[in-house]
Amino acid sequence: MNLRDLVYGLYARRVEGRLDHSQVPKHIGVILDGNRRWAKASGGSAVQGHQAGADKISELLGWCDETDVEVVTLWLLSTDNFDRPEAELKPLLGIIENTVSNLAADGRWRVHHVGTMDLLPAQTQTVLKEAEQATADVDGIIVNVAVGYGGRQEIADAVRSLLLDHSDKGTTFEELAEVVSTDLISEHLYTRGQPDPDLVIRTSGEQRLSGFMLWQSAHSEYYFCEVFWPAFRKVDFLRALRDYAARHRRYGA
8 A cells, every 4th residue: 555545545534434424315326437538548448447447336335335325326328328339339238247247146235227228238138137136125225227328218218108107097198188297207217216316426527417317316416526437436435425415405495
């Protein structure tokens, strides 16, 4: 351990010691950004960057477990990412499959997929479904793995699900128009039954949501961190929680 690591370790313990667990967000969404730029800066390939990012996830969930977070949503693959070259996309999907399988095998997390299954290869779909089934009874942090996820697509899928549900019940369009509400739409989101994210963290210095949880993040707090995701440290996580605790959430009041 070098001097810099020692100083960061001491600082992290100091921040953690002052953290009020009653003010910790119950649901944290994380945009895991900067894997490729991290790899480029260190002379590696995009695939190496994605693997380094995947390896960081277990650390993050450990920190969340220590601080009483209840739900974590990890954006692993967006609908826009399907436009990437096959040489990058195929290994990335393999890394995601291994990551999801490892999360399920850990035994501490309840894995839940959020995204459009139809866009994904059959093998990826199988891994996601098996992880959900294997962890359905786990009493631990709910880990939403956002794979093939887009915020606009989620809203479109929710409306489609709502319409099909009421069509099966014989509801007319006039009757549905009378009862449709934000709560009703929320019941058809990928995250139905879960609390909305209190805090959304994005790494790499970019200050935008890029379509992440557009519906659920209406009242979320945002924390933008300069470091690339593979370099994200516990002290960065604790700073985000400290920053969140210092804010006063008014929900428009």
